[in-house]
Amino acid sequence: MTQDISFITKTKQLIDNLKSVCANYGLGNDGNEFKIISQVFLYKFLNDKFRYEVKQVQHALAKAENFTEALQQLSDDDYKFLINSLNPNVPHLKVHQLIEYLYNHQNAGDFAKTFDDTLRQIGSENADVFSVKAFSGAKDLLFDELSQFISDSSQRDAFCKALVNKLFEFSFEEMFEQKYDFFATIFEYLIKDYNSDSGGKYAEYYTPHAVARIMASILVPEPVKKVKCYDPSAGSGTLLMSIAHQIGENNCTIYSEDISQKSSNMLRLNLVLNNLTHSIPHIIKTNTMAQPYYLETKFDYIVSNPPFKLDFSDFRNDLEADRFKERFFAGIPNVPKAKKDSMAIYLLFIQHIMHSLSDTGKAAIVVPTGFITAQSGIEKKIRERLIDKGWLRGVVSMPSNIFASTGTNVSVLFLDKQADSEHILLMDASKLGQTVKEDKNQRTVLTAEEEKHIIATFNNKEAIEDLSVVVSKEQVKEKNYSFSAGQYFEVKIEYVDITPEEFQAKMSGFESRLGELFAEGNRLDQEIQKQLKGLKYE
Structure with missing residues (x-):
């Protein structure tokens, strides 16, 4: 349970860190902030899911000192065999699409384009499983070109690097291993600032x-x-x-x-x-x-x-x-x-x-x-x-x-x-x-x-x-x-047994109280009449 709480805390920290990156580049409370936060979070989740599932079917990769390098050394046939061994609902990723690869190549030129191209390729190559369909049959892919939400093009490389650095610091893999059921809490935290209808009917x-x-x-x-x-x-x-x-x-x-x-x-x-x-x-x-x-x-x-x-x-x-x-x-x-x-x-x-x-x-x-x-x-x-x-x-x-x-x-x-x-x-x-x-x-x-x-x-x-x-x-x-x-519901009336003497005493009490109320009413009526006469002659 303590470990479960620790994972939730770390995951919330990741979400907060991604929000901080958006704020630092002028996108805090921007209309596109939710797209960036949710899509980058999803990319991280799919990345770690792929790594986890691959290690379950290829124990040699699980033991490798450097997972990315070990995966890169597989022949094309071995890679295809590995992909076909996975559950069909596991994302299919290539080495250059992993976060670790992007992290190691973040100082290469035009990194924003590399980042956008990576996400676009992942969406396109996994469209059959991960795309939302419209009534017309058109498919909505997983990711937008996120760097384009930064209007100042000179800041796009730095923005994408900042996102990748935050993703690299954290891993979901241990959570998959333990099978902790806390993602309802995480999802709620992820959408809490964007949980309003902005025009959808x-x-x-x-x-x-x-x-x-x-x-x-x-x-x-x-x-x-x-x-x-x-x-x-x-x-x-x-x-x-x-x-x-x-x-x-x-x-x-x-x-x-x-x-x-x-x-x-x-x-x-x-x-x-x-x-x-x-x-x-x-x-x-x-x-x-x-x-x-x-x-x-x-x-x-x-x-x-x-x-x-x-x-x-x-x-x-x-x-x-x-x-x-x-x-x-x-x-x-x-x-x-x-x-x-x-x-x-x-x-x-x-x-x-x-x-x-x-x-x-x-x-x-x-x-x-x-x-x-x-x-x-x-x-x-x-x-x-x-x-x-x-x-x-x-x-x-x-x-x-x-x-x-x-x-x-x-x-x-x-x-x-x-x-x-x-x-x-x-x-x-x-x-x-x-x-x-x-x-x-x-x-x-x-x-x-x-x-x-x-x-x-x-x-x-x-x-x-x-x-x-x-x-x-x-x-x-x-x-x-x-x-x-x-x-x-039945209307319930409570009956209380009383003697004739008790009944007569209660009735006498009611009559006495009524008499007092009538007397008080007459007194007030006379007082009002006097007040009205006084006003008439002023």
Whole structure:
């Protein structure tokens, strides 16, 4: 554990050092800073991953005093054999593409060009595994020409040297050996200063880990294998990482769609850090509603924290196309005359998710709590379909402010094509958690015990006073398809046995107190009348 903390500290120091280099060359808080930090960090990770994996299959290289020189001495045939021996998801690097090689040749002329060319070659030669695809099929390569972000060309060589020197000081290899699972913490630290949507429409970069863990643990209570997991509004992938860890990275393939280039690149990095490189080719940058890449694909597990409100008036009418009729069975929100940005796009995501489930599919979706009790409209049509089809497994209403970025109260819908319609679990967890201050925002945080309590209560289908109820499909219909646990809680009236004498004494006390209040009321009324008469004659 101490060693684990030490690795985290060293990795954070590397990230801070890279930020310092950017600041020293005028790129602190620049719009391109995130590209530089994330891509250089990824290059370092892939470099060390390659070194580690090569040493696992070639023990002679592991024992070599100088790894780079030993690798360089391999014949072309031996090198090809070595590459073919690696897991297909391990990056394929040549000697001149390693950080150690660049470090040893940093004083050669035009180093910035060498650095850029190296990254470009790595991206191009590993495109099949590491490229994010757009809806059109175009591939987004791993790396930009990073030196070009320095406007003063005379400073580019020095900038690239400074980056390589920081990378050379540190190694991930020991972390791979120990298999420490801390990359969620590292990823969060890496993106913390860039964790906002700078123009992308759907990007939701951060879902609280407690919510993600609860969703994954309820969604996958038993071991499963060879399943497809999907998020149509993936952001940086917090929900996908959580469900992949719950299932096991080798037992699932991740699929995602998101309109934001920035969030797609974040997700790619997250997949690499979390041993899910094999899923990178399934990241699609697209408008999931208007141009769904996976429209006809069915998934075993779907997780989503979609944007709740968004102006989609520019493509709203396109969604009424015949090919989307079955998908948007409950309808499409109209364009309001004012406040177009309040259009409830999450209602489209819920319908899209229902359409995308396999015959045995399961889903967990974050929704505004108002959805679960709406009396009419698209919301009620969706709830009716879920109940009538028998797809609702249950709902958990979360504490307010569990998301620091929004004051909207949220609930999580759990869908299951094979749900037990006689034992639907509705939970009101809104009173749980404790309030903490994060920057200027107040946020509610669930304790580890509360997380476990929510998960166990849900999975065991337990009815607990003022927390959860177990209801049938028919009971939900009787309550106008309400998914709110509170509407099913019994109103409890406490009865206390007293004697006739005690009852008479209590009634006398009430009568006496009422008499006093009436007398006081008359006195005040007379006082007011006197005051009014005095004012009249002045």
